[in-house]
Amino acid sequence: MLWPGIKKLGKELNLKRTDSEVTGMIKNCFVKMYDGNQIKVLELFVPQLNSDDKNEVIKKLESGKIKKYEWLSGGVKIIFQEYILPYSVTKIKELLDELVKYFYGKYFDQKPSCQHCGENNETEIYCINNTAQLICGNCYAQYERNIKNENNDYLNTPNNYLPGFLGALLFAVPGILLTILLFTFLNSLAAVSAVAYILLGIIGYKKFKGKISPAGAVLIIIAGLVMVGIGVIIAYSAVIFRELQAVNFELLIIILKMPEVQRELMINIVMSYIVSVVYFAFQFFQMMKDWKKIKTISKPKEI
Numbered sequence: 001m002l003w004p005g006i007k008k009l010g011k012e013l014n015l016k017r018t019d020s021e022v023t024g025m026i027k028n029c030f031v032k033m034y035d036g037n038q039i040k041v042l043e044l045f046v047p048q049l050n051s052d053d054k055n056e057v058i059k060k061l062e063s064g065k066i067k068k069y070e071w072l073s074g075g076v077k078i079i080f081q082e083y084i085l086p087y088s089v090t091k092i093k094e095l096l097d098e099l100v101k102y103f104y105g106k107y108f109d110q111k112p113s114c115q116h117c118g119e120n121n122e123t124e125i126y127c128i129n130n131t132a133q134l135i136c137g138n139c140y141a142q143y144e145r146n147i148k149n150e151n152n153d154y155l156n157t158p159n160n161y162l163p164g165f166l167g168a169l170l171f172a173v174p175g176i177l178l179t180i181l182l183f184t185f186l187n188s189l190a191a192v193s194a195v196a197y198i199l200l201g202i203i204g205y206k207k208f209k210g211k212i213s214p215a216g217a218v219l220i221i222i223a224g225l226v227m228v229g230i231g232v233i234i235a236y237s238a239v240i241f242r243e244l245q246a247v248n249f250e251l252l253i254i255i256l257k258m259p260e261v262q263r264e265l266m267i268n269i270v271m272s273y274i275v276s277v278v279y280f281a282f283q284f285f286q287m288m289k290d291w292k293k294i295k296t297i298s299k300p301k302e303i
């Protein structure tokens with residue numbers, strides 16, 4: 001994510017941007033900054049990073065009371081936690097200036113190596129599927145070729161949406177057993193079986209060769225929603241059979257037509273949707289992100 005604070009700092013430092021981060025070279029360091037959930041993040045990739053350098057970085061972080069960081073390959077990821085107020089962008093800039101000053105002072109004639117092959121070639125920043133990476137000309141050519149092939153494969157894959165949708169429904173059927181069990185013993189918790197419907201649905205969708213695309217993600221969610229309703233009706237019927245101590249469909253239909261039974265069933269279905277909606281939304285965004293169709297490689301944009 002990219003919020004105004006980091007964006008403004010990026011502009012001030014003459015950096016560029018992708019959709020979700022600011023990025024660029026400052027002296028001989030490759031910098032990325034972005035916002036997260038109550039955090040700001042600075043990733044700094046440097047020409048060399050031996051244990052002395054690491055100690056120096058730790059010292060600077062400690063003097064700024066920054067506790068959260070991770071070592072990356074050839075760099076460090078620094079996490080600025082935001083509790084109530086946003087973390088001061090000025091402080092981030094000061095720390096960045098200090099770190100760059102240190103690494104430029106020590107390794108002024110060196111540059112970070114290619115993040116893909118690790119060779120010390122001439123590098124440039126490219127956004128690969130919207131993530132900035134510092135890569136060399138050879139790796140760029142390789143990425144470009146692979147992305148072109150993958151996109152061609154994607155465009156040439158048959159849509160197969162209907163078989164995929166049917167697969168998602170069919171494979172989700174065993175999830176109904178879980179709904180029945182939960183419904184019988186825990187009642188309202190039956191909505192938890194939405195997780196099973198989606199996971200089984202994804203397997204079924206893929207087995208039936210549904211196209212991995214945003215439209216496919218929508219279909220799996222629709223199949224899951226349908227199954228939640230069907231699951232509750234079947235589970236409810238199972239409970240009625242248990243109370244009747246007989247599997248009698250004629251009687252079941254008479255009971256299901258009673259207004260108070262219909263109302264209770266409706267409440268159960270609505271409750272199940274309310275309980276599972278967060279999970280459906282989570283899965284939906286996850287799939288939309290992972291199943292995005294066209295891959296890209298491009299230079300970062302101006303801020």
Ligand SMILES: [Zn+2]
Nearest residue numbers: 114117136139
């Ligand atoms: Zn390379």
